[in-house]
Amino acid sequence: MGAPSQVGSESSSVFFELEKSFRDLENERNLRVLHAGDLSHLYLNKKSEDYYANCRFIYIRSIEHYLSLFPAEDTLEVDVNTPANVSGWDLKKTLIALLKGNPEPLDWVQLKDPYAGHDEFPKSLVSFALEYCDPVRFALYHYNRLERQKHRFDGVSLTEIVPERLYDLIRSSLVLRWYNQNRYQGVPPSRLMEIAEATFIRPVLRGEIEELVERSEAGMIKDVVRPAGAINDLILSELEAGPALLARRRRAFTQETASQADRFFLKWAVVPKN
Missing domain, CATH: 1.20.120 (Four Helix Bundle (Hemerythrin (Met), subunit A))
Known part of the structure; x- marks a missing residue:
């Protein structure tokens, strides 16, 4: 993954610092970041001088973690050494939110210039939403x-x-x-x-x-x-x-939907890094 602008610029410096922060996060917390991007890309094509990164990411832990009676929190707030707000959702929380009608994770995975993640995850999550979630x-x-x-x-x-x-x-x-x-x-x-x-x-x-x-x-x-x-x-x-x-009719939540969500979750729990 490359920086979104010329090396040496302030935005490139922020990009590389955040890219490093996500690598450190994976090693220190024993998790994998599936996708991480900057919400400012939802609105702007280029950064203003007072740019402040607002990052969202989706992550997954090892299978063993989810077998615990006392699993860790399903959200993470991350402190980084650059002006930025960084927070993420566990994949389990992400899938449940999508099935309940929260489309924000679909916005996150469409963000350009990701800081970290698996190349195939954005397309995979969008495909899951198209098939099993309710527009x-x-x-x-x-x-x-x-x-x-x-x-x-x-x-x-x-x-x-x-x-x-x-x-x-x-x-x-x-x-x-x-x-x-x-x-x-x-x-x-x-x-x-x-x-x-x-x-x-x-x-x-x-x-x-x-x-x-x-x-x-x-x-x-x-x-x-x-x-x-x-x-x-x-x-x-x-x-x-x-x-x-x-007044529009909502799509029913079925056992098949739940089963497919489980399959999607387990697939990404064991997929190796890029």
């Missing part, structure tokens, strides 16, 4: 994210909001529209601009999203921002479509 539940996860921010709307417009939260609202709104346009089949792209390209939206909305991303990458947005008109309309539109989504 309607995934869509509801994004709708609930919008619903939790509904109080921020002053009449018919969104009040000022921090950029990171606005990115989440835009991306969740686009994901909801993507699911609707694709009849709730498939897994949408994770990155903001990729989901915008994959979704049929008005040119004015696409332009507002591109401008917001460009301003963020240039370091022009430091505190809070008020979304432009088309972005505001997008979020409101998907909130208004909520009742129809809530």
Whole structure:
């Protein structure tokens, strides 16, 4: 795995430091990192000067660990020697979350420039989700994210909001529209601009999203921002479509689903490193 930019730059230094941190983590904690990436890639194409890495990773321990009456925690917070927030989920927790309708791990494995992991794991996890998870539940996860921010709307417009939260609202709104346009089949792209390209939206909305991303990458947005008109309309539109989504039928959780999740877990518990 190579650094995402020129060697010697600050972002390359952060990349190599985090890459080393994950190697050390595997050795010190007796686990394997299946995938590790930076959440900033969901929204931005390049780092701003005040870039702060926000890493998420999926890991698995030895089979013997899961036979214990007192297994270790299924989440990890990792201290690293660089400005970064680093946390991870055990594969068992990851699979249960997906089956319950939390699509975030699918976003993590689509992150570019991974710091660590197995080359085949991202494709394998996405394939599992396509076969056994419920797109309607995934869509509801994004709708609930919008619903939790509904109080921020002053009449018919969104009040000022921090950029990171606005990115989440835009991306969740686009994901909801993507699911609707694709009849709730498939897994949408994770990155903001990729989901915008994959979704049929008005040119004015696409332009507002591109401008917001460009301003963020240039370091022009430091505190809070008020979304432009088309972005505001997008979020409101998907909130208004909520009742129809809530009425959709969910896929049943079956014994076959549980068995396939077990098989997937055991496969990756014994797969050797790259």
